[in-house]
Amino acid sequence: MARIGPVPEDRKEDFLRAMGVPFSFTPSEKDVAGFLDEWDHEWLTAAYDDEDRIVATFGSFPFDMQVPGGSLPTGGTTVVTVMPTHRRQGLLTRLMRDHLDTARARGQAMTALWASETVIYGRFGYGIASEDRKLELPTQHAKLLDPPDITGTMRLIDKEEALEVLPAIFERAHADRPGIFARDAKWWEKRTLADHERHRNGFTAMRITIHTRDGEDVGYAMWRTKEGKDGMLLQAREVVGVDAEAERALWQFLFGVDLVGKVEARHRSTDDPLHWWLENPRALEQTISDALWVRPLDVRACLEGRRYRTDGALVLDVTDPIYEDVAGRYRLTVSDGIGSVERTDEQADLELSIGVLGSVLMGGHGADLGRAGRLRGSAEAIDRADLIFGWPVVPFVQEIF
Ligand SMILES: CC(C)(COP(=O)(O)OP(=O)(O)OC[C@H]1O[C@@H](n2cnc3c(N)ncnc32)[C@H](O)[C@@H]1OP(=O)(O)O)[C@@H](O)C(=O)NCCC(=O)NCCS
The missing domain is CATH 3.40.630.30 (Gcn5-related N-acetyltransferase (GNAT))
Structure with a gap:
């Protein structure tokens, strides 16, 4: 063996x-x-x-x-x-x-992963906690409503400068986004900006564009191109602005790169605003896929480690395929947006697996899991869970790890 x-x-x-x-x-x-x-x-x-x-x-x-x-x-x-x-x-x-x-x-408190195949990890207690979108747009439709004037606000930088400038923009842009994980300096250098040849798949080296507004760096785009049969394909890897105005300006820049026939972007959040900004949003092809899978290990630490929009209480009966000491009933009480958790023998409002707890923990799912029969309880309890667990910023994870 x-x-x-x-x-x-x-x-x-x-x-x-x-x-x-x-x-x-x-x-x-x-x-x-x-x-x-x-x-x-x-x-x-x-x-x-x-x-x-x-x-x-x-x-x-x-x-x-x-x-x-x-x-x-x-x-x-x-x-x-x-x-x-x-x-x-x-x-x-x-x-x-x-x-x-x-x-x-x-x-x-939990473990997290990206799955090569969706059938592999549910048996170990992982649940889908975020989805992401791949976007594709032919350049004849790559037009923004009210296009911003970006003249003189973009500059191409090298990796050395990117290591200095990108982290602060990234952290500011994603400060309130569940699913984002902290990148330390080593991660930025060896992973995000590594640009390994074996990951290029015929694309050029990664280009990095910084957007400046009133003398301040407010966004960046990582992108690359390759020859395609209908002109070049521009692949946007990260398009990150500290606000909507900055992100719109970066799209305007990418849409203006010459000789490009199609623009595609990987790993955009499901609430990505790009289609609201386009003249012809229907032309934007979107493919949604599961992204982050989460497996809670310490239910109390998980539920007490996040915040909530609505006060209230729920008794959860959690099943766990591996850990008997994790399974069982928990009372979650939310007061002023802060949760406290204790073990209880009270009757449960909801029954759910540890993987489904991973899904609701990150704030992107609730009533939909009730409709799917994965969160089991009365309609009132599911509605309460939807209000308690829901979060206005949908979870999103910035890259495959
Ligand atoms: C996915 C992978 C790691 C599974 O490894 P493995 O050692 O064969 O898995 P196990 O033998 O422990 O399987 C445990 C159970 O999961 C099932 N399972 C595992 N991988 C599966 C898959 N890809 N599709 C369907 N069922 C799968 C097995 O059938 C088994 O089910 P059973 O308990 O009912 O018999 C292996 O197939 C692999 O290396 N695949 C290619 C690389 C990859 O996709 N890695 C995952 C990256 S996220």
């Missing part, structure tokens, strides 16, 4: 090469160097066969993730792979259990 264990520094390259098989890439020397630099070996776990070869990989790293009105210590789940020779032998199940136990021991 395969052994689950840590990944020493000198096995990190093996780890990356093993990951390349299920994830379908062959790492270049540059990729190896980047991975060795980027990844702390203590966040990696592997399964080893009898000859000590890595046959499954798992990454578990700590970060702070924003929840409505606050943030929570979270375990990020990533680089999950099992070799084709060892799939469906329970390796993911063992690695995941190890990850969840470790996250609990580290005091992380």
Whole structure:
């Protein structure tokens, strides 16, 4: 039986090469160097066969993730792979259990991930907590109503300057958005702005444009282009403004890049205002997909770690497929927007799984889960839950991790 264990520094390259098989890439020397630099070996776990070869990989790293009105210590789940020779032998199940136990021991209130396939993680207690949109727009329709005059307000900068300027804009723009996770300086450098060749897929290097207003940097766009059959495709990676005016100006800039036939943007929030700004919003193709999956580990810390728009109380009966000590009844009482939680024997208002708790925790779901039968209780209790858990800013996570 395969052994689950840590990944020493000198096995990190093996780890990356093993990951390349299920994830379908062959790492270049540059990729190896980047991975060795980027990844702390203590966040990696592997399964080893009898000859000590890595046959499954798992990454578990700590970060702070924003929840409505606050943030929570979270375990990020990533680089999950099992070799084709060892799939469906329970390796993911063992690695995941190890990850969840470790996250609990580290005091992380929840764990979070992006799923390559939606069928994988529900069984471990994860629920969909945010969705995002891919936007596509042919340039003949890339026209804003009342286009702003942006002459002289945009400048292209290099990575070095971006590392100085982007973090403050990002933090200001996303201060109240559940799902956003804190990027430290290393993350900005090694992840967000890394621009690895193997992630380019025929696109140019990432261009970074800064928008300035009254002498202040108020937004940025990360974008790149590639030749397409109907002119160039411009892919906007991040378009971030500190307010709507700044974001509109950045779109105006991107829509004006010459020789472009189509503009696309990945990972936009479901409340992205772009279609409200377009002359012809119907021309904007939108594809919605699940984004963040959340698995609460400490129900009390999760519910007390966020804020609420409406005061009230709810008794929740939570099921958990793994942890018996997490399952059970909790009374949530919200007063002045602050929640307090205690264990209770009272009759439950609502029954829900721990994954559904992950979905309502981030504020993007409520009554819809009642309609779907995932939040079970009287119509009045579901309505109350919708009011209590709902949050005006929909959850959104800025990038795949
Ligand atoms: C997804 C993956 C990690 C699963 O690993 P695994 O070791 O085969 O999973 P397990 O054997 O622990 O499976 C546990 C259960 O989940 C089910 N399951 C796991 N992955 C599944 C998938 N992709 N589709 C459907 N069912 C899946 C198994 O059938 C099993 O069900 P059972 O308990 O009813 O028998 C592996 O298939 C893989 O590496 N895929 C390619 C890379 C990838 O997509 N990684 C995930 C990145 S987010």
